[in-house]
Amino acid sequence: MHYEAEHTGNFNDMIEIEKLTKRYGQHVAVDHISFKAKQGEIVGLLGPNGAGKTTTMRMLTTFMPPSEGTAKVAGFDIQQDSFEVRKRVGYLPERIPIYPDMTVWGYIAFWAQLRDVKNMKQVDAILDRVQLLDRRKTLLRNLSKGMRQRLGLAQALVHDPPVVILDEPTIGIDPQQVIEVRDAVRQLGEKHTVLFSTHILSEAEQVCDRVVIINRGKIVAQGTPATLRTQLQPGAHLFVQISGASAETILKLLRTIPGVSDAQPNGNGFSVRTGTKQDVRAEISGRVAGAGYALLEMRPVAMTLEDIFLDIVGREATP
């Protein structure tokens, strides 16, 4: 088939999403979301599990059509010119797709050929880039989880697509590999437009130029990580361990400290939330010492997005 596809819109916008909606029966998985991604931009899609991240990505990769709305990838409509879109997208699904009985090289070469790569040197090049070239004859069933992740990345990049879509690429791998993958994604931003999903705020913060946060299929917020953090993280979250009195007494004490919105027992210590952005750590240590107790430990807890959402949702629920 030959497509005389027409570029429309601003070529600079590699991804344009316009009121994209997906319904499963009564359930609305993605609800009228719209955003754009420019060339070379790394956009993080942030949201808790079930927020609609994967569904959005599947629509963008033409795996499933939207119920309403449109999207364009590299200027091609995902429904009208789906083949043109597919040629220009590299996709890494959340679960790394594996043919257990293929070799590393054979696997990458297979996807390369399916995507019209003529020069098989590209296969070696991409394997070299993800440091799997020395494993080229290994069967996939014998690869470690981290290696599979890199293999998945290689698969998504072998045809040098302008747009790369990565669904939770850092899930389930060890911390060292997480760092590697994040570095790899950051490097991608030099040549490719990257849309990647995560539910870890700090990851989005580190990697992305821009973050789109969705919950229950709707965009909750979008912007650069710095602005979002200030917008979304109104309070801090501390873990303290105090000895010298009963938990009841200490809880009472903590709750009376100005700026502390809530305190709860948490393991052998306490979770402390602050309602404002002011730093209450000095205040806490002062009060604890003043009361004659010993402050054994105090550290900030990185808030996951889910915590923040719990906050937001909690606030939305009780206005």
Add this chain to the structure above:
Amino acid sequence: MRNENIVITRYQIGLIASIVGATGLILGIVGFLWQGSFTTFIISSLIVGGLGTALWALMTPSEFRAFIQGRQVRQSISSVFAALLLLGIVILAYGLAQRAVISMDMTIDNQYTLSDTTRQILRRVTRPMQITGFYSPRGVAFREIDDQFWRQYEEESGGLITRRYVDPDVEPGLRSQFQVVNEGEVFLSFVNPDGSLDMPSTQIVPRENGQERDMSQTISRMLIAGSVTVYFEVGHGEYDPEDSTQQGLSRINLGIQQSGLITLPLSLPELAASGGRIPDDASALIFARPQTDLSEAEVIVLDDYLQRGGSLFIMADAVFVDNPFLQENGIFSQYLWNNFGLRPLDAIVVDPPMGVRTPVDIQSAAVFTGNPIASRLDSDTAQLQFNIVRPIQINTTPPANTTNGQIILSSDQSFAERNLIAFGQSNTINFDDGQDIRGPFATVAWADNQATGAKLLLTGDADFATNGLVVVGGNSILFTDGLVWLSGFADQLNFGVQFFGSTAPFMFASGQQLDFIAFLTVFLIPGVVLLSGLAIWYRRVRA
């Protein structure tokens, strides 16, 4: 493959229920469209379909709702329509292909293509015939194979032969009319000008040697039915054509009758006494070892018949009675010698090299195959076997208008024992110089008269045609082809053997060859495949 626990979920029940429901509904609807009425089958299909759909709705209500409302329905319906359209096209193509009846017989001996013999027979069909086959639903596969043949008869005969298939359970009237006993019986009848079947002409097609041979022989039999009559002489103590013992002739008699010929007895002494004559319809008159010689009056009756172009099949034999048949100095012997230049001698052929058990049970040493009677006798499987044979003397300068010749010869080490009394009383055989004669001798000979059309086939032995010996070697061929030649319907009649035989040969192999083949196919080939699999498996676990 990974093992996984199969957990039956609500979703799976819903899925299965939806499939069952859809199948039931589709079967019901298609069935209704097909038959146009609500039969039990259709109603139960619809009920099953309804129940399945209800169960589906109950088990996975959300999916069911989505199905009713969403894209799935639109897409599914369009897919179902597209699939049905495609199915329609396929069925149409199938129907066209079926109607076109394009088929190719791939067997090396063209088992499913009518042979030239059959084509020749079909060329003589002038009156419409109908093949009536009785097949019940149990026999559809059988009928399909049969029909591949019957269809060719219809085509090859230019529609003169038609076929009709009857389910004996549905039409018991026809079944009793044809006296059908078994499933798959096939009948052949002539068709009257008004389209009705000529029931008296109906013959059952025997199921013996494959569809083509059975049918062609039946057609051949029908074509000559009643038009050829063969008489057995019974007035001189001959072998009995009705006798089914080893000494009887019932086998050849039945064979002739099955070929559509009529066989009747005829008593020459009675005819001679009453001044009658041999009927005009007699295609041949067979003498099967008469004991006593013919009287002059009988020879006159025979002469009258031969003058009209009659044919004689004389199987003489050594008989140890007074006034034996065709004695050398007898009047009939004289007649044959004068008119055909043939006569049997009062002797028996002793042929030690060709003897089977005794030197007088002899096989043929030489065959003159140039003769139509002997053309099929020249093979190892068609060895003739005679029991006590009279040598036949042939006049090499035959009477005017007559030609004669020998067909079967004894070996050059044979001699003719003339002392029949000694032989008859004590089985004594020895060569007496001056009295006995050195061979070889003719044991079967022929003669015909071009002026009158009279034909004579003379054999020095009659035992070869008895039930006991006719099945041996080429004995039946000698009788059959002899009668075919005498009666002059050689181009009409093939009731012999091996006209339609398969040419794929039987197989002969040594035990060693078989062992090697078994090793190759049962061990070596699968073994190599298994080893390759193991090698791949090993490479995988090692890697």
Add this chain to the structure above:
Amino acid sequence: MSGTWYIFRREVVQYLTSPLAYTVAFAILVITGFLFVGDLTTALTTRPVNAAVVPSFLAFGMVVFAPILTMRLLAEESREGTLELLLTAPISDTQIVLGKFLGAWFYYTIVLMITFSYQIILLTITRPDLGHAISAYLGIWLYGGATLAVGMIFSALSENQIVAAFLTFATLLLLWFAEYAAQIVGTVELAQIIRQLTLGGHFSSSFGVGIVRLEDIVYYAGIMVVALFIAIRVVESQRWR
């Protein structure tokens, strides 16, 4: 069509490197080997060898083997998640299904060709009816293609290979067994219609005895076309949700 070719090639390599495929081939070859030698021994000196002994067995054998050969094809792809990548690669659903089907058929063809060597072996001791053999092999080749195409439907329908294999087996068994069921129905017309629907009805009294009929070729080709069309639609239905 290059997409079909790449999918086809991957499937063929998959079969050639899969111990399961070798085990199935081994099972088929042992059984056919035994049947062939058995027929040979009984035929010895009494009748010509039956050129269709292996194809006639496979007429039932494929009811069992086709599910094993096809269950993996699409079920595994959807379970391993590779189907998602395939469906987002620039190839059509038709190419995916066609490539996989052709791969399975190719594997079957190879096994069939190995058993055809029996006829060649026979040449050393007799003159086998090669025409009959070719007809029977052509028939069982098409027959096998049809059973594999039916297997594609269920492999596409189910993520679970066992379920896919079972459903394929049940369907093929029905299509096979109906040939015998046709014999107990009331009327000859119905019996014939049922027989024309069955897989065996287009083999046992035509290809199997040495006759190549156009209608049988159209039947098997038709089954393949319709079954593959349905399989393609089922794969496509992943996108309808």
